[in-house]
Amino acid sequence: MKKTIPLMGLLVALAFILSYLETFIPISFIGIPGIKIGLANIVIIIAILKLKKSDAFIILLARIILAGFTFGSLSSMLYALAGGILSFIAMILLAKCKGFTAIGLSVAGGIAHNIGQIVVALFVLETSQILFYLPILIISGTIFGAINGMIAAVIYSRVSKIE
Amino acid sequence: MKSFISKKDILIIVASLGIGCILLITFLLLPTKDNASVIVTLDGQVIKTMSLYSNTTYTCQNNENYNIIVVNNGIVNVKEASCKNQICVHHFPISKNGETIVCLPNKLVVSIKNENGKQPDIVI
Amino acid sequence: MCRKMSSKSNSKIILNGGKALKRLIALLSILIILFSLCGCTSNQKDTSNTSDTSEEIDFQLRQNYYTDIFDTIFTFLAYTDTQSEFDELSEDVHSFLLEYHKLYDVFNKYDGFNNLRTINENAGIQPVEVDQKIIDLLLFCRDMTEKTKGTVDVTYGRIMSLWHTFIKLANDEENPIVSMPNDIDIQKSLKCNGWDKIVIDDEKNTVFIKDSMVLLDVGAIAKGYAVQKAAEYIKAKNIPYAVINMGGNVTTIGGRGNDKDDWVVGIADPENYENEKYMMTIGVKDKSVVTSGDYERYYIADDNRYCHIIDLSTGYPANTVRGVTVVADDSGFADALSTALFVMPVEEGQKLVESIDNVEAIWILQKNKTVMSSGFKQYVLE
Numbered sequence: 001m002k003k004t005i006p007l008m009g010l011l012v013a014l015a016f017i018l019s020y021l022e023t024f025i026p027i028s029f030i031g032i033p034g035i036k037i038g039l040a041n042i043v044i045i046i047a048i049l050k051l052k053k054s055d056a057f058i059i060l061l062a063r064i065i066l067a068g069f070t071f072g073s074l075s076s077m078l079y080a081l082a083g084g085i086l087s088f089i090a091m092i093l094l095a096k097c098k099g100f101t102a103i104g105l106s107v108a109g110g111i112a113h114n115i116g117q118i119v120v121a122l123f124v125l126e127t128s129q130i131l132f133y134l135p136i137l138i139i140s141g142t143i144f145g146a147i148n149g150m151i152a153a154v155i156y157s158r159v160s161k162i163e
Numbered sequence: 164m165k166s167f168i169s170k171k172d173i174l175i176i177v178a179s180l181g182i183g184c185i186l187l188i189t190f191l192l193l194p195t196k197d198n199a200s201v202i203v204t205l206d207g208q209v210i211k212t213m214s215l216y217s218n219t220t221y222t223c224q225n226n227e228n229y230n231i232i233v234v235n236n237g238i239v240n241v242k243e244a245s246c247k248n249q250i251c252v253h254h255f256p257i258s259k260n261g262e263t264i265v266c267l268p269n270k271l272v273v274s275i276k277n278e279n280g281k282q283p284d285i286v287i
Numbered sequence: 288m289c290r291k292m293s294s295k296s297n298s299k300i301i302l303n304g305g306k307a308l309k310r311l312i313a314l315l316s317i318l319i320i321l322f323s324l325c326g327c328t329s330n331q332k333d334t335s336n337t338s339d340t341s342e343e344i345d346f347q348l349r350q351n352y353y354t355d356i357f358d359t360i361f362t363f364l365a366y367t368d369t370q371s372e373f374d375e376l377s378e379d380v381h382s383f384l385l386e387y388h389k390l391y392d393v394f395n396k397y398d399g400f401n402n403l404r405t406i407n408e409n410a411g412i413q414p415v416e417v418d419q420k421i422i423d424l425l426l427f428c429r430d431m432t433e434k435t436k437g438t439v440d441v442t443y444g445r446i447m448s449l450w451h452t453f454i455k456l457a458n459d460e461e462n463p464i465v466s467m468p469n470d471i472d473i474q475k476s477l478k479c480n481g482w483d484k485i486v487i488d489d490e491k492n493t494v495f496i497k498d499s500m501v502l503l504d505v506g507a508i509a510k511g512y513a514v515q516k517a518a519e520y521i522k523a524k525n526i527p528y529a530v531i532n533m534g535g536n537v538t539t540i541g542g543r544g545n546d547k548d549d550w551v552v553g554i555a556d557p558e559n560y561e562n563e564k565y566m567m568t569i570g571v572k573d574k575s576v577v578t579s580g581d582y583e584r585y586y587i588a589d590d591n592r593y594c595h596i597i598d599l600s601t602g603y604p605a606n607t608v609r610g611v612t613v614v615a616d617d618s619g620f621a622d623a624l625s626t627a628l629f630v631m632p633v634e635e636g637q638k639l640v641e642s643i644d645n646v647e648a649i650w651i652l653q654k655n656k657t658v659m660s661s662g663f664k665q666y667v668l669e
Contacts, residue, residue, distance in 0.1 A: 031250055031253035032250070033251075104175050125265065125267075126207025127204050127207060129204075129263045130265060132274070135182075135187035138183035139187070142179040146176055209563050220347065220350070282551065284543070285362065285552050286555055287532065287536075287553070287555060
């Protein structure tokens with residue numbers, strides 16, 4: 001138990017840095033709200049596979065709150081929480097079923113994250129027009145999820161050799 | 164790379180891409196009537212409705228936040244806005260029934276809907 | 288202990304140049320290149336847009352709106368060649384109307400000049416020197432009292448202010464209080480009125496309310512009057528096609544984009560006036576259209592609606608009809624008339640409208656039934 005706390009701290013820091021680096025990638029030029037690469041999710045996936053689910057959840061929350069207060073806003077935190085929690089639930093559900101690798105988890109997480117954000121937007125904007133973005137966000141969630149998943153798989157295959 | 168990717172993973176990827184594409188095609192196939200109108204919503208309330216062919220430039224102002232919406236020859240886009248991320252400005256121009264441009268920071272939604280009859284310039 | 292292990296694993300990753308790692312690096316580099324390309328192309332798009340806007344000549348309809356005049360939303364529409372021309376014109380008209388707003392304001396004081404609030408504050412005390420615009424408005428209001436046979440009378444400020452207070456209390460966002468003024472107060476306030484108590488000196492430009500209990504409330508006419516002046520101002524600038532909408536007071540200049548087409552005005556559905564829902568549309572050009580409705584400022588007590596338009600014969604808010612829309616040439620006249628028709632019984636109102644040339648009206652009754660004046664149909668679209 002005590003061994004994992006420094007590791008968790010490291011992972012939170014890593015996720016935080018990845019979130020921060022992402023703000024420099026000019027993805028807003030695509031002009032679709034909600035499209036994200038989600039690099040920080042790589043850390044969460046590895047945490048789910050390697051640590052206890054509750055520890056992974058703590059890392060997720062810590063990352064969202066830290067990132068939100070540092071370079072985000074209260075409203076961005078709301079979206080991040082909705083997306084993050086939904087994606088976390090999707091990922092641990094898939095982790096419980098056998099036959100999925102990090103890639104499958106990441107794809108499910110990416111799609112669930114985007115759906116979570118659309119749900120929040122539905123409440124904030126009070127109009128169903130935002131559902132227009134659902135197909136595009138499902139596709140981008142899948143593609144970026146797959147890419148993140150491959151990266152996570154590679155890192156996990158190295159890291160799992162320790163301990 | 165023994166089990167880099169599993170069958171179930173590929174299943175999810177293909178299924179989601181499939182669903183996404185089907186939804187996309189469905190949206191794109193929706194017919195757009197001649198009398199389609201552009202509806203501007205701020206904070207959930209409709210503040211302006213104009214005809215898709217009205218050739219108007221509408222400035223929506225809300226305290227210090229603003230968005231300039233241009234409707235020109237059946238194409239709608241956001242020309243300028245006060246939001247930080249400028250996603251609405253970089254958004255592709257919309258012209259079909261169901262398409263939407265959203266400015267999340269300014270809580271603005273611009274969408275195109277089929278409507279019957281002439282759209283009023285003002286409602287009193 | 289953990290830290291040491293992590294550094295070992297890090298070094299393992301760096302030293303182990305496996306296939307997967309190379310693939311990873313290749314993928315990341317492609318992504319980074321793609322995104323920087325996106326950045327470049329978008330930047331190019333932006334600069335071409337900005338150079339376009341300053342030169343682009345496109346005669347089209349542009350609109351803007353303001354929320355700081357006459358306690359309502361002021362929307363301005365006009366056809367201009369460029370956006371900058373429109374922005375300048377829009378600001379011009381806005382400042383023009385802002386001046387009228389300040390002069391006709393009964394709630395606020397402004398440094399350096401007297402306005403209607405000053406006149407009210409000096410009721411029973413002394414004459415107040417004011418701008419010619421206020422003199423002209425009051426003379427117009429006096430004329431309107433005659434033309435509406437006493438139904439619209441701006442000297443009844445005291446009873447109107449009594450109801451304004453109760454409407455405001457009932458609509459307070461934090462602590463709404465729904466109650467009724469008692470009948471004694473109503474009858475007392477109702478007695479405080481009369482043009483005989485208002486002394487207007489057109490030479491010295493002064494206005495004196497002789498009776499300290501009498502107040503002026505120009506709400507029924509001021510907006511329309513100011514809008515009429517603004518319309519004349521715009522016409523003098525040779526702007527051919529424009530519309531002013533001051534919270535329900537509309538005046539159209541020219542046609543919609545050309546001399547032939549009409550502007551399309553929607554008449555709000557009293558049951559569903561939010562979200563711009565309308566029950567019919569009319570087409571007008573070079574006309575003023577004004578609506579008075581029971582859904583603009585009101586409160587509900589005991590299943591009864593109390594709106595801001597007062598029936599001066601009873602002292603209570605009028606509830607004959609749900610709304611009246613008037614189409615006329617002069618915006619100030621249309622404003623006064625729409626208020627009058629809202630209060631009068633419908634038959635009396637119809638007689639009044641038929642007796643005046645170039646004026647048409649539509650009454651919206653309970654359950655959205657409508658009554659139109661004889662010539663109103665010519666404006667109705669489909």
